[in-house]
Amino acid sequence: MGAGLAGLAAALELAAHAEVELVERLPAAGGSWQFDHPAVRDLVGRCDRAGVRLTMGVTALRWIERRLLLIGPGTRAWREADHLVFAGGTRPATPAELPLFGARVAGVFAGTVAHHLMEAHIALGRHLAVCGSGYWADLVLAEAPSHARVTVVGGDVPASPRVAAAWPGYAPVEVRGRDRVEQLVIERDGHARAIDCDCVVLAADQRPIRNVDGAITATPDVTYVQLCADTLTPDAVVDHAIATVAGLHGRNST
Amino acid sequence: MSGPLGRRFDVVVVGAGVLGCAIAAELAQTALSVCVLEAAPDVAEGASKANAGITSSFYAPPPSIECELIGESNDGWEELCGRLNVPYRRIGALTVAFDDDGVRGLDELETQVRAAGVKVERVTGEQARRHEPLLTDECIDALYYPDEGIIDPVRLTWAYAELAALNGAELRFRAPVLDVARDGDGRLSAVVTPEDRIACRYVVNAAGIGSGALSALAGGEEIRMWPRKGQYWILDRDFGQTLSRIVLPVPTPTTRGIEVAPTTNGSVLLGPDAEEGGDAEDRSTSAGNLRKIFAETQRLVPTVSLDRAIKTYAGSRPAADEPVRLRFDARVDNLIHAGNRSTGVSTSPAFGRRVKALLADRGENTAARPDRVTSLPPVPRVLLEADPVTVLDRRPGDAMVVCVCEQVTAAEITAAVTSAVPARSIEGVRKRCRATGGRCQGSICMAGVILLTANAHGIDPGQVGMGPGGGSVGCG
Amino acid sequence: MIINSPVGRFPFEVTGVGLVDGRIRLEGAMGTWPTSVEVTPSELPRIAARLVPRSAAVGAAVLGSAAALALAARRRSRRAA
Incomplete structure (x- = not known):
């Protein structure tokens, strides 16, 4: 499940030993790497030749007793399978996971969402507090409008000229504001300070996406292929995927 | 007195929480004309949202009105929730x-x-x-x-509001009551909102934590709430x-x-x-x-x-000196107080019927209209179906899952943003259909939800509401 | 053709072009999803003016009746699910 680089690499690795179907929620392979990334195109071609069944544009929702529920335009079915390989990608930690407490106000976005909206030229604020460094933070920094002042909290100090201030080693702990975020309280070693901002982007602490009921936590018939790291290269993702599924065909050969 | 003269209604209900909406749903099925005024941008923005989602079988010992109201409500949940598509389970x-x-x-x-x-x-x-x-x-x-059950208190409030609207009630949001008008006998003759002045024959005070302020404004009895x-x-x-x-x-x-x-x-x-x-x-x-x-x-x-x-x-x-208020004001003849500091959800069906009875006692015709609507059209919900293969593809978008964590389809979100009392914010969508409310908290689907909401209302994505306070996605 | 939208960048293969009720209608598929694009001649100058790469407004407009489908997807989510 998941036709990003990890899912494609895992499917190809397993195809020599088993019948493999690769299910993808979006209508094309590639995931965050996008459909026309050379590594994606290469793996899609090789999966095709290796007999992997590519099912794109269909969402897997439940994994119950070795049956996977698939739903999408024109496809509504239960697929029987011996094993689920879950390559569902990663996302930044949510406020509850960080944990970040305080006011529930407009202007606090997951890095994934902030990036989509900024790319669409929706102005999210004049003073952005970006928490964390790495993939999503970089995307947000690249899209941040030139008039916006950017403060980075935690993570490594990014080299980007877009960053006006940085607080490495600090963690966001509290959101303040009435209708919209007005301040983000950050903390390091018990020292707290409040940063003025009208937008908070949560891009820290990568977590595996887990959204298939029955495959949220480890069971013997599910393997997760989700490399959680701040910076990822195609090679690292592919190598991790191959290494993770390497032992699987032996285990399921019965 | 100020503001342009707006419409005239038999009953103005102040507050679109679970009690205000339950009362409006009940009254709108009669010949009475009903308007609901809510200061917040959506239904269930006060205590009804802060609620644990439990339908109590017991809360206060008898003899008490609370005990009576819970008793009058508790047997009917399966029937009511079935009719209004509200998730409910009597789990004990x-x-x-x-x-x-x-x-x-x-x-x-x-x-x-x-x-x-x-x-x-x-x-x-x-x-x-x-x-x-x-x-x-x-x-x-x-x-x-x-006999204790669990219910989705926000869906219940929304369902009451939908039923009220489908039966002709008018619901206005961001419409706080700023002032009232009284006739020579001290009866309320109109309420004033930022937009206009609404003439009415009765006012129902279902303003939750704001009940005390409304009663004071109306010259009614002192209500102590905190x-x-x-x-x-x-x-x-x-x-x-x-x-x-x-x-x-x-x-x-x-x-x-x-x-x-x-x-x-x-x-x-x-x-x-x-x-x-x-x-x-x-x-x-x-x-x-x-x-x-x-x-x-x-x-x-x-x-x-x-x-x-x-x-x-x-x-x-709201905490209050009087746990449950369900009666005419002692001073203002046509002001009804409808408040409950804790068991609002659990007593809401009875509140609707009791307020109707109070009006009937005053000689109002509260007979049900033959053309009234009593149930809401069902929206298939993937999450609640054991085998959703059988319910999908009735309409475009039924088979398109937008929020994977909560298994919410484009059809469910579209229903939430295009209904009689539609969602206008991310929060509003989440309240109605759960999209963005799951494990990833919208990390994946929020951009899609924002766009579907913006498209439904013909507004810019940046104008879509976010958060309960009425702030929006965009800024600057 | 490539469709850039706030929820994804996808190939769009056109399989037919026609005029429907005075609108130009492109039939095709965005990846595996059936998709159509409808444009009225009066919209063309506005679209040209707003045709900024990766614009949400354009993305949403271009997706037309398929918007609901497209919106379901997500943009560049890593190793998509």
Whole structure:
């Protein structure tokens, strides 16, 4: 499940030993790497030749007793399978996971969402507090409008000229504001300070996406292929995927 | 008196919480014309949202109006929720004791519950653990209430509002009552909102925490209300599937206690605590309170884990000198107070009928109109279907899952943003159909939800509302 | 053709072009999803003016009746699910 680089690499690795179907929620392979990334195109071609069944544009929702529920335009079915390989990608930690407490106000976005909206030229604020460094933070920094002042909290100090201030080693702990975020309280070693901002982007602490009921936590018939790291290269993702599924065909050969 | 003269209604209901909407739904099915005024941008923005989603079978001992209202409401949930597409399950609750003090508390409680004629069983710790296997070994004695249920309190409020609107009631949001007009006898003749002046024959005060201010404005009796803030953790559905009952400690005089409660969408609530005297608008969560809540619930159900936490939230329930107010004002002849400091959801069906009866006593024709609408069109919900293969593809978007965590389709979101009382914000969409409310909290689907909402209302994505305070996505 | 939208960048293969009720209608598929694009002649100057790469407004407009489908997807989510 998941036709990003990890899912494609895992499917190809397993195809020599088993019948493999690769299910993808979006209508094309590639995931965050996008459909026309050379590594994606290469793996899609090789999966095709290796007999992997590519099912794109269909969402897997439940994994119950070795049956996977698939739903999408024109496809509504239960697929029987011996094993689920879950390559569902990663996302930044949510406020509850960080944990970040305080006011529930407009202007606090997951890095994934902030990036989509900024790319669409929706102005999210004049003073952005970006928490964390790495993939999503970089995307947000690249899209941040030139008039916006950017403060980075935690993570490594990014080299980007877009960053006006940085607080490495600090963690966001509290959101303040009435209708919209007005301040983000950050903390390091018990020292707290409040940063003025009208937008908070949560891009820290990568977590595996887990959204298939029955495959949220480890069971013997599910393997997760989700490399959680701040910076990822195609090679690292592919190598991790191959290494993770390497032992699987032996285990399921019965 | 100011403002342009707007429409004239028989009844103006102030407040679109669960009580205001339940009353509007009931009255709109009669010949009376109804307008609901809400200061917030959406339904259920006050106590109805801060609610734990439980339909009580018992709360206050008899004789009390609260006991009567719960009794009048509790048998009808399956029928009502079936008609209004509101998720509801009668799963039963356990009040558990850990020590001799707790056992004495249960003795007293049991006497009260039996006096109220409510179904209850006294069970041993062992028996209680058979009802709820996750219950702590520390539990030595418990009361089991088979008739307690769980409900989606926000969906219930929205459903009442939809039913009211489909029967012709007008619902106005961001419409606080700024002033009132009185005739020579001191009766209310109109209410004034920022937009216009609305003439009316009756005013129903269902303004929750704002009830006291409205009564003062109307020249009515003094209502003493103050906010009682409560905070919650929400744990994921994966943990939720292991929990089968509501688990509560022995209640104290001020609160039912911090509980562990399954929700109708499969997640689990831990909370609420009770903190008095703050600002009613304060919806902020705090590390200290939430850590304490977690520790207390861990004592009830040791397997609760913050690794399963998907969200924290806080809300305000009104605390009041008079727990339940359901009567005409003592001074203002045509002002009805409809307020409940705790069991608003549990008593809402009875509140609607009782307010109708109050008007009938005044000679109003409250007979049901033959052309009234009594049920809402069903929206197939993938999450609630054991085998959704059978319900999908009736309409475009049925088979397109937008929010994967909560299994919400484009059709469900479209229904939420295009209904009679539509969602205009991310929060509004989440309240109606759960999209963005799951494990990833919208990390994946929020951009899509924003665009579907913007498209439905013909606005810019940046103008879509975000957060309960009325702020929007875009800024600057 | 490539469709850039706030929820994804996808190939769009056109399989037919026609005029429907005075609108130009492109039939095709965005990846595996059936998709159509409808444009009225009066919209063309506005679209040209707003045709900024990766614009949400354009993305949403271009997706037309398939918007609901497209919106379901997500943009560049890593190793998509």
